[in-house]
Amino acid sequence: MNAMEREAAKVVHALRERGFPAFFVGGYVRDKWLGRPVKDVDIATAAAPEVVMDTFSKTVPTGLQHGTVTVLSGGFSYEVTTFRKETGYSDYRRPDQVEFVGALEEDLQRRDFTMNAMAAGPDGEWIDPFGGRRDLEQGRLRCVGEPAIRFQEDALRMMRCVRFAAEYSLQIESGTWQALLEHRHLLKHVAMERVGAELARIMDGADPYRGLGLLYEAKLPLHWAESGPIPHQAWGEAVAQLASADFQLLSDAEQRTLLWLLAAGLRPDATAQWSRALRYSNTVQKRMRAALLVHARLADGLASRQRWVEAVLDNGREAALRWLALARTFQNSSRVLQAIGLSSEQCEAYIHHAEKWLAQMEATQASELKLDGSDLVAIGRTLGRKPGPWISHVQQWLLLQCAMGEVQNDPDALRYAAQMYMRELADKEEIR
Structure with a gap:
């Protein structure tokens, strides 16, 4: 003891x-x-x-x-x-x-x-x-007494049934499984935060792949009160594309969830709706959506440095690092990378460049620039321009140029670049 x-x-x-x-x-x-x-x-x-x-x-x-x-x-x-x-x-x-x-x-x-x-x-x-010990010795998960009564008493037990089967590598006893299928509609009465908590524990468990497969087989997500926009077919496709070993490579439950959502083909907005329905914390919701937004930005132009830089600027360094960690884990597995929209050849080369580009970015948000809004107002005054929306526009342009390595994050270099850009915009009558 x-x-x-x-x-x-x-x-x-x-x-x-x-x-x-x-x-x-x-x-x-x-x-x-x-x-x-x-x-x-x-x-x-x-x-x-x-x-x-x-x-x-x-x-x-x-x-x-x-x-x-x-x-x-x-x-x-x-x-x-x-x-x-x-x-x-x-x-x-x-x-x-x-x-x-x-x-x-x-x-x-x-x-x-x-x-x-x-x-x-x-x-x-x-x-x-x-007979609990005997059931464990025989690798069996069985309800106490009559399974139908147990699930009618507490419908969340159906989620726990799946979680325990996955966590302890147990086969669900036939009567227990049949009662679960017959009473799965009762899950709609359970608060979504409780369902979300069980799903999170499945993703954090010993075999999340089996847990997701059992949920799909039992069609339990169809009976969540606010299941969100994950069609049953998409859920099944994700299970079909992935494997247990894929999840085991990721020790972080949040990363496992990201892999699964990408395999299911969910767009960032749909994921946000789904995670809100399951009452994930605001912090987790924002992190997952940001990482998926990075992926969405890259999907149409993977080899572009500008796409990567824009994705980092729009969603933050942390989201970029989470996406990189996920892609790096699967860079030698073409089947998994195909599930998240990448080929292994693309991924291996792109990760190397993306990591280097990220390390070279001297600023990832406007507040990190060594030239602030008041400096731009002063520059505009020399060009006869009053303060206005153009200040934010120029600031974002400077941030992109700095992040791309075109302009150093130095006051003089930024001031000169801003002057040239503002004159160019003025000639085009784009500054008001």
Whole structure:
């Protein structure tokens, strides 16, 4: 046992010393048995929440209506939940009523899958009334009890079913899979942020390719309340073009998502709509859209240095670096590069040049120019021009010339270039 587990054992023993059964439950028991890393320890007990709070000096009443108290002990936090049963799921997500019970098995019976319905004690006890360990040994994912009832209680369990199957390399038991197909329409009742969170965990998991494939096979995205503009056919095409190994090359879940969206052929605006629907954070939305905008800018003129520079100026250095990282990863895989619109020959040469061009860019935004708007106003005054919209126009032109390496980011060089350009515009009567 590590320090977190030893401290958790103390919590269990403290409850038992007061006469209340207490056990480790849920994901901790599953992952511990599988030999996987454990991040936290959940505890279930016959003690009522009030008793739990009375037993320990530091507690937080995180979910009293559901019997959950967070116990702070030895520098760790543990969710301690009273044995309970649940009834009524009118919203297909959360129980209408929670009743505290005294028996552990009654508590385990309400859980989703057999591998999550096991319990263990710090002294070697093992409680597995529904055969969760046997299912794991046989590589099977199976609902506790009647699958249809489990999915009717909480429709998000269908997303969790896909995630667990992908994460733990399990085959979904036939009755569980059939019940999922028959009840997939209930997913429309689940809040989109919850669906988005499960999808993000699939993309961050051990086998996102299989997870995406199972979602496609089950047609679950068609039943998201606001699924956004990813047609079922496009989803399938992305799955067909990619492979599990492609995703494994990318440790960043956001990069994996970008690869998948590019393979699905989504344009930046459609991606923005989709990511908003799934309630991705604004930061993630902006990052993904910016990287896709870089790709879209390059798609029609890949070999052009100006296209690259414009893409960087429009979307930022970070977006350009994210696109480069994705392209660099797959530069020797023509099949994957074809999925994102590049050939391996184009990619290998272009990445080399693009990285060099990016490193040479002395400025990627107007504020980095060593000549500001007031300088342009002064130059315009010498040419008899009043301040106006032309200032921004000239500033953007200077930024492009500087980024292209045509003009040094030096006050004198920029001033001279601005004067020449403004005279040229004046001759064409394009400055007003």
